[in-house]
Amino acid sequence: MTRVIWQMIKDKLILPFVDLKSEYYDLGLENRNATDDKVTSDSAMATKKYGVAVKCATITPNAQRVDEYKLKEMWKSPNGTIRAILDGTVFRAPILVKGITPYLPTWKKPICIARHAYGDVYKNTEMKVKKGSKAELCVTDENGNENRELIFDFKNSDGIIQGIHNLENSISSFARACFNYALDQKLDIWFSTKDTISKKYDHTFKDIFAEIFENEYKEKFEQAGIEYFYTLIDDAVARVIRSNGGFIWACKNYDGDVMSDMIATAFGSLAMMTSVLVSPDGIYEYEAAHGTVQRHYYKHLKGEETSTNSVATIFAWSGALRKRGELDGIKELQKFADNLEKATIDTIESGIMTGDLYLLSSLENKKKVNTEDFLTAVSNKLKELY
Ligand code: NAP
Ligand code: MG
Numbered sequence: 353m354t355r356v357i358w359q360m361i362k363d364k365l366i367l368p369f370v371d372l373k374s375e376y377y378d379l380g381l382e383n384r385n386a387t388d389d390k391v392t393s394d395s396a397m398a399t400k401k402y403g404v405a406v407k408c409a410t411i412t413p414n415a416q417r418v419d420e421y422k423l424k425e426m427w428k429s430p431n432g433t434i435r436a437i438l439d440g441t442v443f444r445a446p447i448l449v450k451g452i453t454p455y456l457p458t459w460k461k462p463i464c465i466a467r468h469a470y471g472d473v474y475k476n477t478e479m480k481v482k483k484g485s486k487a488e489l490c491v492t493d494e495n496g497n498e499n500r501e502l503i504f505d506f507k508n509s510d511g512i513i514q515g516i517h518n519l520e521n522s523i524s525s526f527a528r529a530c531f532n533y534a535l536d537q538k539l540d541i542w543f544s545t546k547d548t549i550s551k552k553y554d555h556t557f558k559d560i561f562a563e564i565f566e567n568e569y570k571e572k573f574e575q576a577g578i579e580y581f582y583t584l585i586d587d588a589v590a591r592v593i594r595s596n597g598g599f600i601w602a603c604k605n606y607d608g609d610v611m612s613d614m615i616a617t618a619f620g621s622l623a624m625m626t627s628v629l630v631s632p633d634g635i636y637e638y639e640a641a642h643g644t645v646q647r648h649y650y651k652h653l654k655g656e657e658t659s660t661n662s663v664a665t666i667f668a669w670s671g672a673l674r675k676r677g678e679l680d681g682i683k684e685l686q687k688f689a690d691n692l693e694k695a696t697i698d699t700i701e702s703g704i705m706t707g708d709l710y711l712l713s714s715l716e717n718k719k720k721v722n723t724e725d726f727l728t729a730v731s732n733k734l735k736e737l738y
Pocket of ligand 1: 623
């Protein structure tokens with residue numbers, strides 16, 4: 353469904369206003385299959401070359417999709433492939449509108465989550481252990497020397513164990529991406545781990561962040577008037593709940609996975625979450641946080657009316673165009689991005705919205721419209737600004 357929305361956004365909101373000189377890579381499943389997924393890495397290389405990209409949601413195939421699209425292989429997640437090439441960190445931020453109040457009324461400004469998208473429990477090795485066994489951590493160095501530590505002696509019971517890892521390179525990239533993004537957005541950044549309990553693993557994250565901040569970012573942060581704040585994850589959770597929002601919260605992989613779902617839900621809807629992948633060398637790829645909205649697409653195919661929310665995809669476009677404008681010094685393009693966002697928010701605040709928001713909004717004059725009519729309403733608002 354996002355592919356349908358994508359074309360409508362281009363036709364109604366971008367091409368009539370912007371002389372768009374973009375390179376296009378078709379990441380639709382058919383074309384990924386036809387190119388043996390080469391198009392995905394080509395697109396990431398082009399993003400590297402130009403510095404800015406906007407991406408439509410893509411299908412990560414499962415067994416059902418392999419049958420449906422007659423795929424040669426169960427191709428990998430395009431976002432995984434792109435992230436590996438750009439070595440990026442994903443930042444997710446909610447879009448706030450009047451009439452949709454966060455479940456926590458103290459949250460006045462967005463809370464942006466930065467999730468470290470490498471390692472930990474997502475690349476783990478697990479075992480079930482029989483009673484009477486002993487489990488050890490064993491590391492063999494390049495000369496064949498073994499270093500062992502007891503995990504647990506399972507004398508009295510069966511049990512479970514898990515081995516996880518992370519890389520200093522990856523943690524450093526994560527730290528730089530976070531600090532760069534904080535400077536870019538002029539927002540404070542918080543980072544939290546469980547370093548009191550995990551004195552080597554989590555503490556390494558804390559130390560790498562502290563060292564990079566001290567050596568490379570401290571002065572830039574002072575000049576920008578923003579802060580870096582480290583605290584224990586428990587304390588961070590309590591403070592986030594009490595806060596007014598308006599900061600970036602950097603999280604380890606698992607914390608970021610869980611907390612980003614909590615933040616999205618608490619702010620209203622997944623359809624109102626933007627997402628941007630930022631590489632440590634300052635490359636930006638913008639996207640909506642939600643998927644392809646498959647259920648709506650099957651309705652669309654049957655000729656039924658849909659009311660799919662295009663806001664996060666519109667904001668992916670505005671984010672990318674604003675960044676392009678900044679990099680190339682095109683003031684009009686930056687202004688257009690502001691106007692596009694304003695027209696979108698004004699449309700919703702005037703009472704015109706898609707079904708998902710209609711269910712949440714407290715506006716009295718609210719009206720549910722279909723996918724296309726929402727975009728037409730935004731286009732009309734946008735024209736008023738020119
Ligand atoms: P989804 O596309 O995010 O949709 C899940 C449900 O959330 C929808 O069925 C819909 O609920 C609601 N929803 C999400 N976005 C919406 C929007 N813009 N407007 C209105 N409602 C919205 O997740 P999915 O169905 O689990 O995944 C579908 C496909 O997307 C999969 O192939 C998956 O691999 C892919 N995916 C891609 C990305 C990405 O490219 N970044 C991310 C996630 C998933 P109702 O049906 O109740 O209306
Ligand atoms: Mg999650």
